[in-house]
Amino acid sequence: MSQETVAIIIGAGPAGIATSACLNLLSIPNIVLEREDCIASLWKKKSYDRLKLHLAKQYCQLPHLSFPSHFPTFVPKNMFVQYLDSYVSRFNVNPLYNRSVESASREDGEKWRVAARNAGSSEMEVFEGKFLVVATGENSDGFVPKVLGLEGFGGEVVHSSEYDNGKRYSGKDVLVVGCGNSGIEIAYDLVNYGARVAISIRSPVNILTKEMVQFGMSLLKFLPCNVVDKMFQTLIKFKYGDLSHYGLQTPSEGPFYLKATTGQSPVIDVGTMEKIKTGDIQVFQSITSIKGDIIEFTSGQTSRFQAIVFATGYKSTVRKWLKDDGGLFNEDGMPKKRAPNHWKGENGMYCVGFARKGLIGIANDAQKVANDIRLILRQQEGRCVF
Incomplete structure (x- = not known):
């Protein structure tokens, strides 16, 4: 048995939840798969205590939600996590946690098939959708x-x-x-x-x-x-x-x-x-x-x-599980094209969080991806788009 949706999003960091929120606002069904047991695990579990956003807050907010006015210009880690938790609640983002993606491939030229291991049951779960959004980002491992x-x-x-x-x-x-x-x-x-x-x-x-x-x-x-x-x-x-x-x-x-x-x-x-x-x-x-x-x-x-x-950085893990990349990724698991042309591949493949432009890049890409999916769906339905 497989679960079907319109868009499958891999990763529930800021990139994944921003994309899901944008799709939700457009009433486009989507599923977010996350290997950890929470959103934004890099921020919640793998960042040092004194960390603050290095850019002013106006450059770090996700789509459709500004930081509260009482937040300082340079937001500390705990307040940013609070903002992210409020974000998923406000936009009804509900990731499936403890799902470690083992493969993602294009099936029959029409849909994406994602196989993920459920850490709780150890069972393999299958998800199918018209679109695949890779939101694991540059800082995966x-x-x-x-x-x-x-x-x-x-x-x-x-x-x-x-x-x-x-x-x-x-x-x-x-x-x-x-x-x-x-x-x-x-x-x-x-x-x-x-x-x-x-x-x-x-x-x-x-x-x-x-x-x-x-x-x-x-x-x-x-x-x-x-x-x-x-x-x-x-x-x-x-x-x-x-x-x-x-x-x-x-x-x-x-x-x-x-x-x-x-x-x-x-x-x-x-x-x-x-x-x-x-x-x-x-x-x-x-x-x-x-x-x-x-x-x-x-x-x-x-x-x-x-x-x-x-403190030697992170690397992309995309190549470990992505079987058909839609012409989007290079051997290092990073987009072949540089921003701003990096976010869209072929056959319904997208990426968010790979622009090397931090949170402002994530916000821009999430909106581009959601709007492009809406455009394609409307075209497939035979409606005119203005």
Whole structure:
């Protein structure tokens, strides 16, 4: 037996619930399948305590529901989760939880067939629909790079998705690997809990404050990206000085150009730069190898650590279960086309949450997908669409 619907949505993070909400408002039946036991599991279970939205709230709201006026400009994790819970209730989004999708394929050229394992009963369930929306996003599974000797490291090794706060690391030597927003904030959090902290940085980064990013996004409404970037490259130098003195390299490209063309977000300084300048956080280059508790870096430096936190991002899991991709995804499970042309494939295949544009990208894609499905359904019904 199979359950039939119009649209099957894989994933109940912000992307999945936003798409379901948009479809519900258009009275288009849909089913949301989620492998965890709650919506937004990345936010509820796999994010550190001090996390806040790095963009101002007006850039982070989902379709058809603004944040409450009393929420601060930069919304903390617990309030964002509260907003998401209110969102699913308001728009009658009812995911099926504990459903781990094992395959999704196109059947008979007319419908999608999704097989999912029910973790509660261990039974395989089958769902069929005209449309398939992949909403598992860019951040599906935590990624830890291969490091020579890592398996022999005697201390604790965690991915940033397993880190909540630095309480248990007080007095310990901790290396944070990665200088994205998670890495830079976790390093700061660890220092505040009394850890001795170092951070391993592989690539050049643009460092901005939350307020600088908010100002820049406002300017981009009126000025070309290259003009805004030149302004901010000057502002970064004025704010932080020559960061190369502290082991940090700045890319030649500006922060907003890199975000638009590669999806690489600027790093938001939450106080970490001051800790680096005072020496409370050491900066090392990439790891070359690990021998016991001694870590060697590409600079030739070595140091002992008792714990490693890999803030090295996530990877898409689409290729593990998607059998027919409708020409949408590449070998890495990411869209072949860049935004804004990334969201639609062939044969009723869509994706939401892969634009590399954060929550504002999710909101835009969810509405595009819902409206496109409505258009196709109307055309199939033989009605004129104006």
